[in-house]
Amino acid sequence: MNGWYETLFVNPWPWWAGGLVIGLLVPLLYYFENVSLGVSTGYGSIIKAIFPGTRLKWFHSSTFADRWGWRVFFLGGMVLGAFISARLGGRPLFTGEMGLFTANVDWSLPLTALFFAVGGFFLGLGARIAGGCTSGHSIHGLATLQPSSLVATIGFLATGIISTYFVRVFLMGGLS
Numbered sequence: 410m411n412g413w414y415e416t417l418f419v420n421p422w423p424w425w426a427g428g429l430v431i432g433l434l435v436p437l438l439y440y441f442e443n444v445s446l447g448v449s450t451g452y453g454s455i456i457k458a459i460f461p462g463t464r465l466k467w468f469h470s471s472t473f474a475d476r477w478g479w480r481v482f483f484l485g486g487m488v489l490g491a492f493i494s495a496r497l498g499g500r501p502l503f504t505g506e507m508g509l510f511t512a513n514v515d516w517s518l519p520l521t522a523l524f525f526a527v528g529g530f531f532l533g534l535g536a537r538i539a540g541g542c543t544s545g546h547s548i549h550g551l552a553t554l555q556p557s558s559l560v561a562t563i564g565f566l567a568t569g570i571i572s573t574y575f576v577r578v579f580l581m582g583g584l585s
Contacts, residue, residue, distance in 0.1 A: 419498045435552050447545030449536035451480035513581040
């Protein structure tokens with residue numbers, strides 16, 4: 410497979426092309442659906458679908474009224490698209506490789522999975538506390554000039570830089 414197919418579906422896109430496509434989704438979603446682009450709301454929709462009788466107040470808002478709405482399919486498409494792209498690119502069906510992390514940290518697969526699951530939990534909790542995820546605030550919120558999204562994005566970036574520093578220094582043995 411060569412040419413446009415590999416460029417489009419198998420090889421990683423350049424950062425600017427991915428940014429352009431994501432940037433175009435914001436006005437298109439507004440124009441056609443009158444909704445904002447965000448990922449954490451999709452996770453909330455999945456939780457609402459799994460636990461429809463939950464007593465958590467924010468799951469009973471209008472955002473989660475259609476628990477099988479487009480956001481669930483958006484998340485499913487991200488996972489399925491990544492899987493298909495990896496398989497077409499010759500990647501194995503399952504791997505415990507996490508790039509630079511597993512190349513530098515000699516942990517068992519269960520410990521690595523636990524580390525990332527706990528990190529994912531805190532990421533979701535932070536998104537809930539911040540009133541949205543990084544994509545919701547940093548892509549949609551900044552594009553619509555929301556001051557709270559600017560504050561949240563600065564917080565995401567600062568926390569990401571600090572967290573990366575600590576992971577590199579304490580788990581990977583340094584910054585080099």
